[in-house]
Amino acid sequence: MRWLLLKDLQILRRSPLQACLLVAYPVLIAVLVGFAISRGPEKPRVAFLNEVPAETRVSVGGRQLPAAGVDNRICARVECVHVEDRDEAVAEVESGDVLAALILPADLVDQINSLSTLTPGTPKVEVLVNQEDPVKAQLVDERISTLLAQANLAIARRIATEGGRYLDLIINGGRFQVVGQTIPILGLSASAQILEALGPALPPGPLRSSLAQVTDFTARARDNLDVAEPLIKRIAQPIAVEKEVVNGSAPPLEIFAIAVAATLTLAFVTVLLVAGSLALEREENAFPRLTRGLVSPAGLLGEKVLLGMAVGLVVTLLMLAGMQLFVPLQWDRFGLWLLAILGGGGALAAAGAALGAAAREVRAVSLLAFMVTLPVAFLSLIPSGAVGAGVFDVVEIVTAVFPFKPALEAMTAALDSAGPGIGGPLLHLAVLIAAYGLLARFALRRFAAV
């Protein structure tokens, strides 16, 4: 078997393009994935025109709220391109230099302030978009919706805070600044105490009875308005999120991205190499000569699986070493990496052998390997809930039958110290190695036939 392995490595060395691809592919993937996950998401460029006069403030109950710093808030989330007027904003969008334009009209704050009057207006902001690209259009819609939701939330919080302050003033009393003057506010608590003290001083009769009613109302108002304060504050964010993980623990995104890139590399290299190498034995007419006493069909399959595992190991480790330039990896888990790569590589190589034995011709094998590996890899990345329950069940079955998903799970477990154990995926891969090995052996029975 070792001489066949040596022969396959010699053939690989004699194919400079194939050898270069085997080295260049993982390095390229490593650089692309590393570059992508080591940079934050790009801020979209948005033309921004704020026509609201600088001194205008949102006011509540005749009192102006502090400046909200709208410009800074927006420009922290998008890359603002400040424009002078609407025409310039339109030109920027039309030229494609910016994704969209956001215009805050001059009367925006007046319209917001009118919400607390008897003649409420409708505060509006203007968004200009270029809808030539549906993907871009959706991106803009989502970004603008998020921005507006955040702005609305900020305003609601300020109003709720002011409302709560007024309520506290009514309950507990204090001093209130209005038109440059300070007005003392007695408050319900103090009022109730005064009224209670006055009660015994009045002679029994209807007046004392009425005072008792007022005292009772004041006390109830003080007690119950205390409850209203947190209620008002909740208005700003009525629904709070309490997240509890009940199943699984997601690995960090960069670890998952590395695991996907590594497994994809391992899958393509191993499946294509093993399937192609086996089919080559037939194209070179060597299969009958080899299996005529020199090596058994099972031995030949074993040699191909070993070849795939060996080359897959080298290429995947090369890729992980490249990733180290961008994301620090836990090299103390190297033993688990080896297990994951060899387990995944073994199962993928066995699948490649079955494909090679079934398709028999190198070109057909290459096409088939791509046609199988790529869709299965995509299917393996579909999370539960992203599709209907019935469809997801089918996806689960398909991805359990092909080694990509368990190989990805093993790789993720090997890379992520906080993740689930590697035992389950390795057992799954062992079952697949046996199953695909049997399939390949069966397919070899008609391998040499024309």
Add this chain to the structure above:
Amino acid sequence: MQARGLVKRYGDREALRGVGLVAEAGELVAIIGPNGAGKTTLLSILAGILEPDGGEVGVDGGAVGWVPQQAALYRRLTVEENLLLFARLEGHDDPHASTEEMLELSGLGERRGEIVARLSGGNQQRINIAIGLLSRPLVLLLDEPSVGLDPRQRARLWEFVSGLAGGGTTVIFSTHDIQEAERYGQRLLVLADGESLFDGSAEALREAVRREAPEAADRDFETAFVAYLQHRGH
């Protein structure tokens, strides 16, 4: 090598119907016949690649070398690497010495470092045969060895094969080239539709034609052979 009553079926079709063959040491036996006669099937059974449905095959000691019609070697390896690989797979004690021996025998010593894909069809066939000889066979089976070779390459190939037979190796080959069979085959086995029609020398076949189709007996051997087949309804 002896084969008796060989039968091979592919579904309902009988590819061989009770074919027998005896070949002595150093003998050159040509298997001829029209397309679909069963030549490759017979050689494959003699080589042990196919299992017969009936009959038996025996060799009096020693290995059987097999050289398929299409050169069975790795075109991206060099001549030497191919020979060394198969010598190792054959389990030779000194594969390098065996490789040297085959390089000398095939006359390709000076081209040992060349990638096989760059060699002519004739030279590829010589390596193909040399690999078949690595098992040091008493019997060498060649399936249409001269297909695709030009006359000069064919001449060199048969010189090489005749040398092997001269050294005591039994050579059994199939061919479509009737003149080639007449020239190099010491015995001819004629197959048609899976049946053995004739087993003897070229002269004996011509005599048989003289009896059955005298008008064709003195013409070229191929014409005589075709007349022989036609006389038997093939």
